Amino acid sequence: MSLLAANTSWLIACLNLTHSRPTDTKEKPMRARSLLNLFSKRTPRPPGLQLELLDDLDAPFKSTLLSMYHGEPQLGVDGQHHSLDETVKISPEEGMWLYEECRKSKPGRTVEIGLGYGFSTLFFLAALAKNNFGHHSAIDPYQRSAWHGIGLTTPKALAPPGRFRFVEQTSVRAAVELERECWAYDLIFIDGGHLFEDVLVDFFLYAKLCKIGGLVILDDMWMSSVKTVVSFVRTNRSDFSEVQTPIPNICVFQRVGKDERKWHHFRPFIVDQHQIEVSDES
């Protein structure tokens, strides 16, 4: 890692970062790559899923999540069952952290960017159902085109009435509407687009929608793009304070005040230089 002292070198480093994908990705025409490939998390497969962690969940959330973690085909919006891309999910540890946090803090409003098949959504809804309180919004413009609507079908069926809304828009468009409607959130989970600028823009827009005392959680700390956004927040956003967790793949910030930076404020931050090789092969 290197500490960049000036905006120009930061920009160059960012360009290097976003262009540091494996060469085989560049050789493929964009049209030949499925939408699914754009959002998959093709990390080395973890040694095993700790499914026993789900024991604390109530039915039907536990059985549904077990079925999904076992890779069983799930119901799409077309009424058909579809197999799952097994790389697209949060881990049971992460999911249970979200669940326990929601059980503990009993948030009134939660929002997540990026449903995929709806693993994270189901952990949120399980907590909300148990709390008998709260409302969860989930934002994803590609739910039908890339995921057969699985991340919509199951949560819609299991959510307590009136407590779940699906926003079929990009996170950017959704943020503008939510701000206009004066929605403010106790807990915000960012797991949408994973390019550096996607994550940065999601943090920038949704930080404004976070209540003071609320949490913003960034997923996929294994990615250089996410680590670099986290580095920016740690260094430049004193209105957010980092909360330590035992889950290495997430970074949690609590909003502790208003953003009162002067217009010229900028603190150089570390750009992660250790991009993990990611395969786009299906």
Ligand SMILES: C[S@@+](CC[C@H](N)C(=O)[O-])C[C@H]1O[C@@H](n2cnc3c(N)ncnc32)[C@H](O)[C@@H]1O
């Ligand atoms: C890795 S998946 C999310 C996995 C999900 N959180 C889970 O636990 O199963 C990333 C999701 O982000 C969505 N996405 C990509 N770009 C987005 C954007 N600009 N706004 C909102 N969602 C986006 C994709 O369609 C995909 O469903």
